[in-house]
Amino acid sequence: MASDNVIEFTDANFQQEVLQSEVPVLVDFWAEWCMPCRMLAPTIDEIASEFEGKAKIGKLDTDANREIAIKYDISAIPTVMLFKDGELEQRFVGLTPKDDLAAALNAASGADA
Numbered sequence: 001m002a003s004d005n006v007i008e009f010t011d012a013n014f015q016q017e018v019l020q021s022e023v024p025v026l027v028d029f030w031a032e033w034c035m036p037c038r039m040l041a042p043t044i045d046e047i048a049s050e051f052e053g054k055a056k057i058g059k060l061d062t063d064a065n066r067e068i069a070i071k072y073d074i075s076a077i078p079t080v081m082l083f084k085d086g087e088l089e090q091r092f093v094g095l096t097p098k099d100d101l102a103a104a105l106n107a108a109s110g111a112d113a
Helices: 014-019 035-050 066-071 098-109
Strands: 006-009 025-030 056-061 079-084 087-093
Touching: 006 014, 006 035, 014 025, 014 056, 025 035, 025 098, 035 056, 035 098, 079 098, 087 098
Parallel strands: 006 056, 025 056
Antiparallel strands: 025 079, 079 087
């Protein structure tokens, strides 16, 4: 699916992996058939490598995990959401530049941008 640093989030593990995380979590809501999602994947992989140990980076397949997709009102993909302390901090819809995602993560983790 992705690099070793990218976690697969599901309906079953979302509460523990994302909402109860002690570090910021970036969640890429995607689907296999979504071409822009595929275009965003290398960016997500790069972010995951750069923020290893400082944040969790993962993907949630909206087709396979409808409960979470519905809960967070995912109406367009790719949608990337940043969670901190169990709360939604930021939402990015569409192809988002790596710099924007990195800046949001840096702000959430207290690092310098």
